[in-house]
Amino acid sequence: MKHIKYNIKHKKQIVKFLALILLLTVSVPLMTGCGKSGNGSGERVVLNVYNWGDYIDETVNDLFEEKYGIKVNYETFATNEDMYTKIKSGGGKYDIAIPSDYMIKRMIDENLLNKINLDNIPNYKYIEDRFKNLAYDPNNEYSVPYMWGTVGILYNKTMVNEPVDSWKILWDEKYAKQILMLDSYRESIGVALKMLGYSMNSDNPEELEAAQNALIEQKPLVLAYIGDEIKDKMIGEEAALAVVWSGDAIYCKRENPNLEYAIPKEGSNYWFDAIVIPKTAEHQAEAEKYIDFLCDPEIAFKNTEYIGYSSPNSGAKEMLDPSLLNDKTAYPDDEDIKNCEIFQYNESLIKTYDEIWTRITAE
Amino acid sequence: MRFLKKFYTFIIFFFLYAPIVVLMIFSFNNSKSRAKWGGFTFKWYAELFRDDEILSSLYYTVIIAVISSLVATVIGTIAAIGIHNMSKVKKTVVMNLTYLPVINPDIVTGISLMILFIFIKLDLGFITLLFAHITFNIPYVILSVMPKLKQLNKHIYEAALDLGATPLRAFWKVILPEIMPGVVTGALLAFTLSLDDFVISFFTTGSGVSNLSITIYSMARRGINPKINALSTIMFITVLLLLIVVNKRTSRKENA
Numbered sequence: 179m180k181h182i183k184y185n186i187k188h189k190k191q192i193v194k195f196l197a198l199i200l201l202l203t204v205s206v207p208l209m210t211g212c213g214k215s216g217n218g219s220g221e222r223v224v225l226n227v228y229n230w231g232d233y234i235d236e237t238v239n240d241l242f243e244e245k246y247g248i249k250v251n252y253e254t255f256a257t258n259e260d261m262y263t264k265i266k267s268g269g270g271k272y273d274i275a276i277p278s279d280y281m282i283k284r285m286i287d288e289n290l291l292n293k294i295n296l297d298n299i300p301n302y303k304y305i306e307d308r309f310k311n312l313a314y315d316p317n318n319e320y321s322v323p324y325m326w327g328t329v330g331i332l333y334n335k336t337m338v339n340e341p342v343d344s345w346k347i348l349w350d351e352k353y354a355k356q357i358l359m360l361d362s363y364r365e366s367i368g369v370a371l372k373m374l375g376y377s378m379n380s381d382n383p384e385e386l387e388a389a390q391n392a393l394i395e396q397k398p399l400v401l402a403y404i405g406d407e408i409k410d411k412m413i414g415e416e417a418a419l420a421v422v423w424s425g426d427a428i429y430c431k432r433e434n435p436n437l438e439y440a441i442p443k444e445g446s447n448y449w450f451d452a453i454v455i456p457k458t459a460e461h462q463a464e465a466e467k468y469i470d471f472l473c474d475p476e477i478a479f480k481n482t483e484y485i486g487y488s489s490p491n492s493g494a495k496e497m498l499d500p501s502l503l504n505d506k507t508a509y510p511d512d513e514d515i516k517n518c519e520i521f522q523y524n525e526s527l528i529k530t531y532d533e534i535w536t537r538i539t540a541e
Numbered sequence: 542m543r544f545l546k547k548f549y550t551f552i553i554f555f556f557l558y559a560p561i562v563v564l565m566i567f568s569f570n571n572s573k574s575r576a577k578w579g580g581f582t583f584k585w586y587a588e589l590f591r592d593d594e595i596l597s598s599l600y601y602t603v604i605i606a607v608i609s610s611l612v613a614t615v616i617g618t619i620a621a622i623g624i625h626n627m628s629k630v631k632k633t634v635v636m637n638l639t640y641l642p643v644i645n646p647d648i649v650t651g652i653s654l655m656i657l658f659i660f661i662k663l664d665l666g667f668i669t670l671l672f673a674h675i676t677f678n679i680p681y682v683i684l685s686v687m688p689k690l691k692q693l694n695k696h697i698y699e700a701a702l703d704l705g706a707t708p709l710r711a712f713w714k715v716i717l718p719e720i721m722p723g724v725v726t727g728a729l730l731a732f733t734l735s736l737d738d739f740v741i742s743f744f745t746t747g748s749g750v751s752n753l754s755i756t757i758y759s760m761a762r763r764g765i766n767p768k769i770n771a772l773s774t775i776m777f778i779t780v781l782l783l784l785i786v787v788n789k790r791t792s793r794k795e796n797a
Contacts, residue, residue, distance in 0.1 A: 224748075224749075226747070226748065230763065231757075231758070231760035240593070252594060252749060253749060253751055254759035254760075255759055256758050256759045256761045257761075260743065263744075267652075268659050269665050269744065269747060270746075270747035270748075406763070413577055433573075
């Protein structure tokens with residue numbers, strides 16, 4: 179009888195002890211959590227930053243906090259569309275966001291962004307001139323470029339013995355089941371349009387029909403339509419040719435020296451991720467400080483080193499390894515990108531492209 | 542025949558665990574790529590502990606899972622008992638309402654909650670994330686406890702009252718132990734769902750509060766950083782050890 183009583187009492191004590199520990203662990207964030215959402219007694223300014231995942235060097239936010247005493251709440255999103263939904267509905271008052279070119283155009287059109295006062299961003303002088311006055315923000319009023327790149331063909335030199343300079347090689351039967359395409363409708367339809375000599379932003383129904391047919395024709399030759407696994411597949415030499423973003427190409431080339439990247443002569447897409455200040459921002463001045471900080475050559479250099487994509491910052495470029503600077507994959511000349519276009523955005527265009535893509539994937 | 546049975550079991554476990562084992566092996570890979578083995582290294586573990594963002598997400602994930610499952614379990618159990626004692630018509634209506642969040646796609650729940658929070662001018666952050674998790678957990682707890690309540694002998698509660706127990710004591714000492722398996726199942730289910738959740742969390746959080754699912758999912762465009770492999774390995778081993786310890790204790794109790 180005695181030892182049963184002892185067991186029960188013992189168990190009760192343990193449960194009470196655990197409950198106490200739990201309560202303590204739990205009450206701590208509740209206290210700080212309440213403080214966060216109200217900015218407490220207003221001593222430290224808090225900046226809400228919204229960026230892609232794994233898209234900033236880990237030390238940058240800490241360095242910013244040290245320099246300016248402004249706390250950074252950093253959140254991440256997976257696609258432009260997710261970010262757009264959150265900002266448009268007013269959820270999460272973000273001071274800084276880093277969307278892609280076509281999404282910035284959309285947000286400008288829908289009046290979701292604040293203008294940026296470039297006088298408050300002295301480091302803007304480091305952004306190369308060729309990255310100013312771009313199609314999505316012609317007067318540089320709403321955005322500052324963060325990272326950029328191109329779309330092109332990554333190929334395995336040991337598996338492809340001819341020069342790669344045209345999109346038509348992706349339709350060559352010699353490479354049946356050795357071709358990888360991106361599972362993204364703008365890139366894939368864009369590639370087909372460029373191959374046929376049309377614009378990547380075409381809304382001409384005949385041109386779009388031709389592109390659709392070309393892609394359906396190509397389907398039997400394609401090994402797979404994938405996303406980020408394309409890198410591992412090419413490094414593992416499972417395919418000869420792939421459509422990739424230049425940033426991924428830089429990484430793949432480093433991991434497997436047999437790989438090479440080319441921007442076809444018909445032209446391609448060049449893309450930008452840029453920093454914007456949404457209308458929901460509560461700290462415009464501090465946000466501009468953050469943008470200025472990101473444009474500081476040292477910080478831009480840290481970011482481009484970590485992320486591995488191309489930086490639009492001339493100061494950062496100077497600190498790069500010369501072999502990377504001379505690599506046309508990362509830093510193509512004006513000559514290479516003269517036929518490159520930025521994706522444009524417009525609602526009916528997107529609907530049409532989406533329908534085409536559905537038809538192609540359903541075939 | 543025995544060999545076939547053992548082989549079959551082995552195959553099942555192999556398929557279940559092979560991806561996890563591969564994940565763990567690649568957490569030691571010096572190269573970021575899954576296609577290439579670049580040498581054995583601990584560097585991803587070191588980088589993991591330097592990465593404030595991932596550590597903070599881990600912290601919030603666990604805290605939210607623990608609190609939301611506890612609160613949801615309490616609310617859900619009490620609700621289930623109430624529903625169980627309702628008249629037939631009311632019971633059907635309430636049970637159907639309970640099924641709604643379960644059937645609804647996560648994104649509908651997530652966006653509706655976000656709109657609700659914005660409407661009542663509650664800033665998105667830890668509190669809204671917690672409320673959202675509690676909200677989607679409660680139906681699962683109710684659904685776990687209800688069957689146990691149905692199995693309960695209808696008269697056991699009256700019997701307890703007859704023998705002199707107050708209603709509260711009758712509940713605590715008689716009903717609760719009987720339905721405890723359902724309550725525990727509900728709690729574990731709620732915990733797991735909360736740990737896992739991405740869509741609802743994404744739309745109801747803010748102010749720098751992220752959970753692991755959001756952080757990992759956001760890496761989709763860039764490719765999953767092996768720091769995540771390191772984190773997953775640590776989590777898997779922790780849970781495995783916990784389960785071994787718990788199992789050893791219960792088997793020791795049974796043998797004693």
